[in-house]
Amino acid sequence: MAFILLSIWVQLGSFFFLLSGLIGDLLLIRLFLYLAYVMLLTNALLGSPLWPKILSVDQITFSEVAMDSFVWAILSLYVHGSSLVALIWDERAPKLTDDEAALWRMMYRTGGLSARLFQDVVARHLHVVEVEAGDVVDTENFFFIIYRGRIELEVLEGKKFSHSRVLTSGEMFDLKSLGLVRTESIFDNSSVRCTALCPSKLFEIRKENLAKIAQNPLSKSLFQALLINNLMYIVESYREINHTRSEDDNYCSKIFDPLEEWEQPESYRSGSGKALQRPLRHIWKGIRGSFGLPWPFSRHPVGLRQTQLPPPLRRDEYQKPL
Numbered sequence: 001m002a003f004i005l006l007s008i009w010v011q012l013g014s015f016f017f018l019l020s021g022l023i024g025d026l027l028l029i030r031l032f033l034y035l036a037y038v039m040l041l042t043n044a045l046l047g048s049p050l051w052p053k054i055l056s057v058d059q060i061t062f063s064e065v066a067m068d069s070f071v072w073a074i075l076s077l078y079v080h081g082s083s084l085v086a087l088i089w090d091e092r093a094p095k096l097t098d099d100e101a102a103l104w105r106m107m108y109r110t111g112g113l114s115a116r117l118f119q120d121v122v123a124r125h126l127h128v129v130e131v132e133a134g135d136v137v138d139t140e141n142f143f144f145i146i147y148r149g150r151i152e153l154e155v156l157e158g159k160k161f162s163h164s165r166v167l168t169s170g171e172m173f174d175l176k177s178l179g180l181v182r183t184e185s186i187f188d189n190s191s192v193r194c195t196a197l198c199p200s201k202l203f204e205i206r207k208e209n210l211a212k213i214a215q216n217p218l219s220k221s222l223f224q225a226l227l228i229n230n231l232m233y234i235v236e237s238y239r240e241i242n243h244t245r246s247e248d249d250n251y252c253s254k255i256f257d258p259l260e261e262w263e264q265p266e267s268y269r270s271g272s273g274k275a276l277q278r279p280l281r282h283i284w285k286g287i288r289g290s291f292g293l294p295w296p297f298s299r300h301p302v303g304l305r306q307t308q309l310p311p312p313l314r315r316d317e318y319q320k321p322l
């Protein structure tokens with residue numbers, strides 16, 4: 001019984017298809033799918049030869065090209081190629097202002113947000129504002145993160161004063177703007193009034209934009225981490241060690257400081273902004289880090305497609321994601 005083997009181009013295409021199923025890195029999946037369709041397109045243009053021939057005949061005419069294979073290969077190359085280019089484009093080092101870079105360092109240290117995601121998700125909605133001592137900060141329409149300075153936050157229960165505390169560099173207000181605490185929250189019946197105690201620099205985001213950012217699947221975990229981090233600030237503010245910090249008008253939290261060497265993201269990692277400097281190393285590390293054999297040779301990771309499940313929202317709270 002004779003077996004028919006297809007050309008080397010089909011064999012290579014099948015190999016790349018197989019690799020795309022064994023790799024978990026999206027960029028590499030697109031790369032291998034792109035290469036697979038390059039092989040299938042080559043096979044079609046060469047007349048779909050059989051093994052071991054490279055060409056079906058010595059001279060290929062257009063009428064000998066399998067048009068269905070040709071058309072599907074071109075369409076697939078466009079789909080996977082455009083996605084591949086976009087994924088590679090994402091690995092560029094973003095350009096941030098000094099103030100934006102300081103806030104990114106805070107978010108990177110807190111929740112691991114890449115500079116590229118910060119630029120696209122956060123920075124385009126971000127404004128840096130400076131207020132003078134005695135200025136009342138507009139918490140009705142904006143959410144703030146303190147870069148430098150001190151802000152007095154007064155909590156009102158209805159119209160009645162409840163208590164106050166001093167916010168310093170690295171803290172956020174108003175927390176309920178994050179939309180991460182919902183039903184029967186202590187924030188429901190309270191409001192805040194914030195006044196600058198000294199010249200201060202603040203990061204400002206409009207509340208409607210913040211609701212989209214905080215619920216964005218790409219950045220939601222970061223803002224959950226920021227909320228926890230800020231609650232820790234509140235607890236620490238009652239300790240004597242932080243009293244001197246609250247009195248310093250020029251205090252700036254170390255969370256905004258330039259990254260130390262050990263904090264720098266490894267250059268081969270996606271989102272480091274340096275992956276394109278050594279692309280082959282980036283690809284190799286991606287293959288090693290995301291390679292996985294099918295069952296029963298390895299256990300499939302649980303919940304890969306379930307990490308972006310949104311929380312239940314009332315219709316009046318619904319915000320369309322970015």
